[in-house]
Amino acid sequence: NRLIILKNRVELAQFQNSAPQYLTxxxxxxKALASLPLTYDHSAYRQVLQTYGTHYLSEGTLGGEYQGLLELDRQTHSSDSVTDVEYQRC
Incomplete structure (x- = not known):
C-alpha cells in the first residue's frame, strides 16, 4: 500500500493599517474612557475591557493549513496507468 500525504498552508487575506501619528x-x-472613575473600580474598567478589548491590530494575515491523506492499495495502483516515475513526480 502507498500513503500520500498532502499538506499546505493557505493565505487568504492580509491587512495592514496605516500608522497614524495619533489613533482616532x-x-x-x-465616552467610555471619559466616564471611567478616577479611582479604580473593577467592574467599570472590566466593562470597558469586555466591550472594546485590550489590543489594537495593526496588521495580520488570515489563512490556515490543511492536510489530506490518501491510501492506495497495490492492486488499484498497479491497475492504473500511472507508473512509479509519474507517481514520484506527483
Whole structure:
C-alpha cells in the first residue's frame, strides 16, 4: 500500500493599517474612557475591557493549513496507468 500525504498552508487575506501619528478613537470608546472613575473600580474598567478589548491590530494575515491523506492499495495502483516515475513526480 502507498500513503500520500498532502499538506499546505493557505493565505487568504492580509491587512495592514496605516500608522497614524495619533489613533482616532470611536466616539463610543472615547465616552467610555471619559466616564471611567478616577479611582479604580473593577467592574467599570472590566466593562470597558469586555466591550472594546485590550489590543489594537495593526496588521495580520488570515489563512490556515490543511492536510489530506490518501491510501492506495497495490492492486488499484498497479491497475492504473500511472507508473512509479509519474507517481514520484506527483
Amino acid at each position: 478613537l470611536s466616539e463610543g470608546f472615547w
